[in-house]
Amino acid sequence: MKLVLLIAVFFGATSITVAQKPASPAGKAAPATAEPKGRNIPITLTPLKNCKVYLGSYYGKSKALVDSAYLNEKSQGVFKGSTKLTGGIYFVVSPQYTIQFELLMDKDQHFSIVADTAFKERAQITGSRENDLYKAYSAFMNEKGPRKAQLDAQYAAAKTKEDSARLAKEITQVGKEISDYQNNVIKTQPKSMLAMLFNTLKRPEAPAIPVVNGKKDSTYPYRYVKEHYWDNVSFEDDRLLRTPFFEPKLDDYFKNLVSPEPDSVIEEVKYILLSARPGKEIYPYLLTKFTNKYMNPEFMGQDKVFIYLFENFYAKGDTTLLNPASRKTVIERAYSMMANQLGQAAPALDLTDTTGATKSLYTIKSPFTFVVFWDPNCGHCKEEVPRLDSLYKSKWKSKGVTVYSVNIYENEIPAWKKFIKEKSLSPDWIQAYETKEAKTAVEKAGKPNFRQLYDIYKTPTMYLLDKDKHIIAKMLSLEQFDDLIEAKRKAMK
Numbered sequence: 001m002k003l004v005l006l007i008a009v010f011f012g013a014t015s016i017t018v019a020q021k022p023a024s025p026a027g028k029a030a031p032a033t034a035e036p037k038g039r040n041i042p043i044t045l046t047p048l049k050n051c052k053v054y055l056g057s058y059y060g061k062s063k064a065l066v067d068s069a070y071l072n073e074k075s076q077g078v079f080k081g082s083t084k085l086t087g088g089i090y091f092v093v094s095p096q097y098t099i100q101f102e103l104l105m106d107k108d109q110h111f112s113i114v115a116d117t118a119f120k121e122r123a124q125i126t127g128s129r130e131n132d133l134y135k136a137y138s139a140f141m142n143e144k145g146p147r148k149a150q151l152d153a154q155y156a157a158a159k160t161k162e163d164s165a166r167l168a169k170e171i172t173q174v175g176k177e178i179s180d181y182q183n184n185v186i187k188t189q190p191k192s193m194l195a196m197l198f199n200t201l202k203r204p205e206a207p208a209i210p211v212v213n214g215k216k217d218s219t220y221p222y223r224y225v226k227e228h229y230w231d232n233v234s235f236e237d238d239r240l241l242r243t244p245f246f247e248p249k250l251d252d253y254f255k256n257l258v259s260p261e262p263d264s265v266i267e268e269v270k271y272i273l274l275s276a277r278p279g280k281e282i283y284p285y286l287l288t289k290f291t292n293k294y295m296n297p298e299f300m301g302q303d304k305v306f307i308y309l310f311e312n313f314y315a316k317g318d319t320t321l322l323n324p325a326s327r328k329t330v331i332e333r334a335y336s337m338m339a340n341q342l343g344q345a346a347p348a349l350d351l352t353d354t355t356g357a358t359k360s361l362y363t364i365k366s367p368f369t370f371v372v373f374w375d376p377n378c379g380h381c382k383e384e385v386p387r388l389d390s391l392y393k394s395k396w397k398s399k400g401v402t403v404y405s406v407n408i409y410e411n412e413i414p415a416w417k418k419f420i421k422e423k424s425l426s427p428d429w430i431q432a433y434e435t436k437e438a439k440t441a442v443e444k445a446g447k448p449n450f451r452q453l454y455d456i457y458k459t460p461t462m463y464l465l466d467k468d469k470h471i472i473a474k475m476l477s478l479e480q481f482d483d484l485i486e487a488k489r490k491a492m493k
Helices: 003-007 129-157 161-188 193-201 220-228 238-242 246-256 262-276 282-295 303-312 324-338 379-399 413-422 436-444 478-492
Strands: 017-019 039-046 051-059 062-071 076-081 088-093 099-105 112-116 124-126 350-353 358-360 368-374 401-407 430-433 461-465 471-474
Touching (some): 039 051, 062 088, 088 238, 099 112, 099 129, 099 193, 129 161, 129 193, 161 193, 193 246, 238 282, 262 282, 282 324, 303 324, 368 379, 379 401, 379 478, 413 430, 461 478, 471 478
Parallel strands (some): 039 112, 368 401, 401 430
Antiparallel strands (some): 039 076, 051 062, 062 076, 112 124, 350 358, 350 430, 368 461, 461 471
16 A cells, blocks of 8 residues: 555555664674665565566656666565665556555665565565654554544444434544654654654644634634644755655645735745755755746736746746756746736737738727737637627627737738638727738847737737736636626726
């Protein structure tokens, strides 16, 4: 059974037999020795012979193979290297890439493993203090885990209030016994791997709503959980990355406890990254995770978080953590996004319409201007642009919305004009594109083009501007744009 099941409160466990190192002879102290360097982990895995087996670990939400050992005729091999592996939850993998069993890996990486593929749960680990602790806990969970599962099933099938109450009390008691065991490990073995895992798994329970000066403080449980969510978790600990539950816990934190408002996200990201900076592996991992998340954010305006990351981390030297292709992407996207943040004035557009006349964005006099960049050959555009036209004709035109429509490819003029005609797009729209001559002139001048200024990396890309051409919204669905226009109109009355 996987170790994550052994640690989690609601699961049972199967045991791994851990043998102690031979004790020193009575009356004689063990000689002081320097900590062994590197790793040396002999393994006997029957009945496998004359083949490779692997040592793997968790890596965020993924798994990775980190070492291999060749098993001889006696099923014996060694995981060996001049450097130590990062501590965490590891597993032995068969030649067919199936996980056999898991183990804990900390700084003492000179121990041995004896196991059989037919009896994975009986794997013996000799010489590892961390796995000694794990053995004791797994034996405890072999008793409590199945009992907890049995009570849960009975509670779900309970038919009377009395039975439900009785079973709920028993479930609470078993949960308390498991929690007490974990807390005792944390107290008595605070520097152990198991204590670190328990601390990482912990999620504070929301307290009851208190009454202050005769009024209920309904926000207190939320504040309490948020303030204690990361108690005793050190973000610089690279071992966190080698567990399967740290990253899901982090994701849940941002989903359920952090306001999606960009400035709130920035404060959280800043604290976590600065705390993690000493970590050799976890810091670049977290920086990359946040970069990917907010370069293409779930919520409008959260690209501000990516700009923060660029200005405060990448622009100050952390681009060295990236390969050349990623570095180029991060820099280009950052400069593109800087030009179109919410509340800023939209970049100027002086493009050519279907008749050859220049149409300037800033000459439009409307309460709202909707700017859409699209490609007549884009499948999604072929669906969204006609929907936009229908919305414009039925609602937006009467509300004072002007549509500035841009074909992003100057070599697709025939297809563009054909699409406009076939779909009967409103003649009130401004239909424009950038000529080859204008594009060349911008390139020669070394200026950013409209694709960069409006961060057009997919089509259609849409923006809503106010009467002063400041950006109100972007990256929304047409329905969300519609709701926002209505809300803005009501606010203006």
